[in-house]
Amino acid sequence: MQTLIPKTSAAFTSLVRADFTTQWRNRRSVVMSLLVPVIILISWKGVIDKIGGAFALSMALTIGLTSIGIMGYAVSVARDRDKGVFQRLRVTPLPTYCIMLSRLTVQLVMIVLLTACVFIVGYQYDHITLSGSGYVLTFITALLGGALYLGLGQMIVGLVKNAETVNSTSRLVYIALIMLGIFGELGMFGKQLKEIVHWSPFGTVKTILAAGMQLSSWDNTTSMALLVTFGYAIVFSFLGIKWFRWNSAV
């Protein structure tokens, strides 16, 4: 018997279209993901001169990336796994990597949207401008930082099977990362914790984002932070994929 296998590219396109439609219908949550960084930028208007534009933009972007990777990606994957959406797709002749690749494509577009949004609000309200190379490099470092948080989100859905528990775990990790990140980075918890936060997933992403905006400030510590970010992204993704189960009942 002769069998025609559907083209993976065509099947993938259909899936990506459906995933973008899903994201569009969930635009309230998309707006919420963008809202926190925007509020930060607006509310920090008075202190931009003291803390610096790069610090404000990088902090807003890091918080937005955390939200996309942990709250957006992990929660939606856990929900669809629980509902059996993935099992329905897995019985089709679609390579399983396409299912995740499609989800990641949507999140990557979200990262680009977030970065653009932060740039626009930063310029409009805080009059923060970067050089052309600063804008380009920030898009690249934002995608790398986003990869780290998507990997972290993947690790959470790999470790936790139940969608409700993933939801609450994600919120907890999100709040912990942000609180420790902001206050730790400002040195409010002491020098030792500031150092730990600096090399945490929050700190390394913030460091490479800030340095990417002002290329002149890129030093050895930034290069090290870049390597550590890569390392985190690879380790989180590897463990997340290894532990991930398509069916929450198993």
Next chain:
Amino acid sequence: MQAENDSSLLKVENLDVFYGNFQAVKNVSFEVKPGEIFGLLGPNGAGKTSTLSAVEGLINPESGEITVAGFNIRKHPMHAKANMGVQLQATSFQPELTIREIIKLFAGIYGVSLGTEKLNAILRDVKLEDAASKKFGQLSGGQQQRVSLIISIIHDPVLSILDEPTTGLDPQSRRQLWDRIEAIKDKGHAVLLTTHSMEEAEAVCDRIAIIDHGRVIATDAPESLIELHKDNPEVINASRKGKITLEDVFIGLTGKAVRT
């Protein structure tokens, strides 16, 4: 790619499925021929869904061979899956998508070209034209089953696998679904279905396999099974109205104890 020359559209040989130390499927073998509706019957937890999951490629069996339209599911999973259409027991789709979008998505995945006219014709055929813009969760049980069936056969597969397709349906919807299942058979394609309804098995299945504690304990045509076991004391004991039915044979062979 050329399939192995085999007359059966589904061949399951010596299948063993384990969940940790628990063996859910034990040395199960059966085959489904073209133009045949084959029923897999068994009490709760007997191993029906585990067997189907292995056939669908959702779980890896410990041992055994599964061939769909001549393609080994482990060696050529994409070819095997392209030849089968699956209706899962608990089907769910992205809750944000409309029925029209869901059908388009799966048509795209199977490489089926689906213009607006063709899509409307499909929706009209299953009386879902008015529900096309609704979300899957907004449909009634019968409508949901019809959507699931449309999607499972959208690429005209030679083998359809239907896991308890009529559960929760009213008699009208159930009869309509039987007609659709028989239409698949009339095309010379094969259907493998699981059901808890003995009435359904008798009405639509050409052959059935009764599975219990992970093992196939009987395989035959429903009427042949009744004929073969009508004098079995356990079957007579299970009979409620004097006349032996398939349900009596089923209870006689699998026991009266309620399974969890």
